Amino acid sequence: MNDPRFPGATILPFDGKLPRIHDSAFVAPGACIIGDVTIGPEASIWYKCVLRGDIHRIEVGARSNVQDGTVIHVEGPRPEAAVPTDGLPTIIGEDCVIGHMAIVHAAVVEDGSFVGMGAVAMDGARISTGAMLGAGALLSPGKVIPPGEIWVGRPARLLRAQDDAQIAKIRFQSARYVELARRHRAMLDGETQG
Template sequence: MTRHPGALILPFEDKVPQIHDSAFIAPGARIIGDVTIGPDASVWYNCVLRGDIHRIEVGARSNVQDGTVIHVEGPRPDTEGNPTIIGDDCVIGHMATAHGCVLEDHAFLGMGAIAMDGARIGRHAMLAAGALLSPGKVIPEREIWAGRPAKFMRTLSEEQATKVAFQSVRYVELARRHKAALRGETEA
């Protein structure tokens, strides 16, 4: 397993985080329990991913930006609970919260936004900065929702979808540069 200097990666009971060798886990990040992080994904400075009472999955090339908290909803007598599943090529802005929800491939969770238990952000859909997606709400593919509570604003344009895709690619490269810097390497 690749080392992640300065990050705290802890098992919880019988669950051990599974982190792909190409993933970047920044110093100060906390990865606990039943957490899987895919190829070229990145978890940035001071994020917390706590998979103690259910599982967390972060897909390939997705980025979880600084200060974000990802947790889950555990089983109760009336429900099996909700894992947090983040698909491939997702962008999660700084200081966001994802709790027991699903982000489909290419979804965007804006800075400071909150997605709650059982919520779902569809493919190429966006929850705007500072918005609150209530439990069980679903943002359909290519829609933008904003506000507290979040409501439909409009459909994502092709230009906006391209910008979100660019952010995913940008963060893969940025993670490589941060890894190199942490190893004391310089670019030629």
């Protein structure tokens, strides 16, 4: 299925649930958005990303960006488990930066947080407000990065607290990607009209 607002992107329903994408969002050609996915105002989903909301939901908040090649998935219900679960969604808050080739799987990324390039956040993990998971880091299942901390490594561990300049840089990156998305959309609109 093609959405004329996002030429070249694959946007598919699954089990009767169609992605809900705000008109002001940007979804790049080559991105795949499947099932129970909500993308908020001025958010951007970049080239070759996959957001697959087939067994639970995915939410991407306003002005957040999910950069090229990132994979976002969820954990479904497990009624047969020793402790039955309803599964885990992936929730990305507002003004978040999700770096190139990251994997966010059934995790929560709170407002104003940063996931570095190639980083992995696993089931039940949480990156709290204004926190950073460094490039290439692996946040193990259920781990929580407290607000404003930087964690790095595999498995990820505390490096230090962020300073005001680093927190401001996340806000800058979020705003920059809103503008970049506008420019890419204008370029693509020019191609489809010309």
